Amino acid sequence: MRVLTGIQPSGALHIGNYFGAIKQMVDLQNNSDLFIFIPNYHALTSLKDGVALKNNTLDAAINFMSLGIDPNKATLWAQSDVKEVLELYWVLSGYTPMGLLERAHGYKDKVAKGIAANHSLFSYPVLMAADILLYDAEVIPVGKDQIQHVEITRDIAIKFNNEFGDVFKVPDFKVDDNVATVPGLDGAKMSKSYGNTIDIFCTEKELKKATSRIVTDSTPMEEPKDYLTCNVYALAKLFLEKDEVVALQARYLKGGEGYGHFKAYLSTLIWDYFAEAREKRAYYVEHKDEVIAILDEGASKARKIATEKMRIIRDLVGIYR
Ligand code: TYM
Numbered sequence: 001m002r003v004l005t006g007i008q009p010s011g012a013l014h015i016g017n018y019f020g021a022i023k024q025m026v027d028l029q030n031n032s033d034l035f036i037f038i039p040n041y042h043a044l045t046s047l048k049d050g051v052a053l054k055n056n057t058l059d060a061a062i063n064f065m066s067l068g069i070d071p072n073k074a075t076l077w078a079q080s081d082v083k084e085v086l087e088l089y090w091v092l093s094g095y096t097p098m099g100l101l102e103r104a105h106g107y108k109d110k111v112a113k114g115i116a117a118n119h120s121l122f123s124y125p126v127l128m129a130a131d132i133l134l135y136d137a138e139v140i141p142v143g144k145d146q147i148q149h150v151e152i153t154r155d156i157a158i159k160f161n162n163e164f165g166d167v168f169k170v171p172d173f174k175v176d177d178n179v180a181t182v183p184g185l186d187g188a189k190m191s192k193s194y195g196n197t198i199d200i201f202c203t204e205k206e207l208k209k210a211t212s213r214i215v216t217d218s219t220p221m222e223e224p225k226d227y228l229t230c231n232v233y234a235l236a237k238l239f240l241e242k243d244e245v246v247a248l249q250a251r252y253l254k255g256g257e258g259y260g261h262f263k264a265y266l267s268t269l270i271w272d273y274f275a276e277a278r279e280k281r282a283y284y285v286e287h288k289d290e291v292i293a294i295l296d297e298g299a300s301k302a303r304k305i306a307t308e309k310m311r312i313i314r315d316l317v318g319i320y321r
Contacts, residue, residue: 001138003034003141010053042124071294077302082306088310107125140173150173208264222255
């Protein structure tokens, strides 16, 4: 079974990305044909700093490997290393009704937040469809916010298949229900574009500062607290085993501890959880050549599949030169 996903290199990786996508991939690489790529063309829609985008792209590969993606098990590449994806994007555009894109939450949310609309932001889901369909991916592990984009991909694939026969596999999304939406510091979805993230590879000082900014209510220290409405608890439980979650709930209900205590506890949980990843990261930062070689190898494997698929599609739609 081919599983495929991507995480934009538009900024530091946060724990929403980790629990929404990366953790699932680390598990899936053992029993599936995992394809994971760095959608740097997609990042162009929001990141207009070329130097930062270049650095972030290599950094994304370093981060994935540090967090447990094993290049011997998974295929890892940068989106822009396989140009066929842009060609397919254009072909698929002809099978994408405007209404489908006008309904996309990702686009509507960004416009509502005052981000200036441009064509790439609008047509973003078509490029995502090309990412998925080019490689015959069957399962797409994502966080909840990306479900609609996979549904758009399905719609486009079905429309194309109705015209030309069974050209594309129609993919399914896979969402881990426990972590479908990881909340940010303010309780809204954790997101780079909302500035409410806890970054995985920040310093310990930055981590403490971030957790201290988590929004809580004003229940006094002595009183029992409602863990169900607490953002600190919602984040802490991601890092805990079942019995540890029960123990934390008991601390909330008992009273006597303030939110500052719980925030400090969360800080420690996060710091310890990523200790091994930090060590690996330090290694790869010093051995960037190894990472570049892995991206090259991944790209050549992905390109082989893409070249063959595009040959079929060109032939079907009538592009012969
Ligand atoms: P991106 O880069 O915004 O996010 C990467 C992955 O992280 C998940 N995620 C979250 N999950 C839970 N809680 C959160 N707070 C949270 N924030 C982010 C996202 O759902 C996603 O799975 N369009 C995609 C990138 C992409 C892609 C693809 C993905 C391009 N082409 C093809 C799959 C297949 C995106 O912007 O994800």
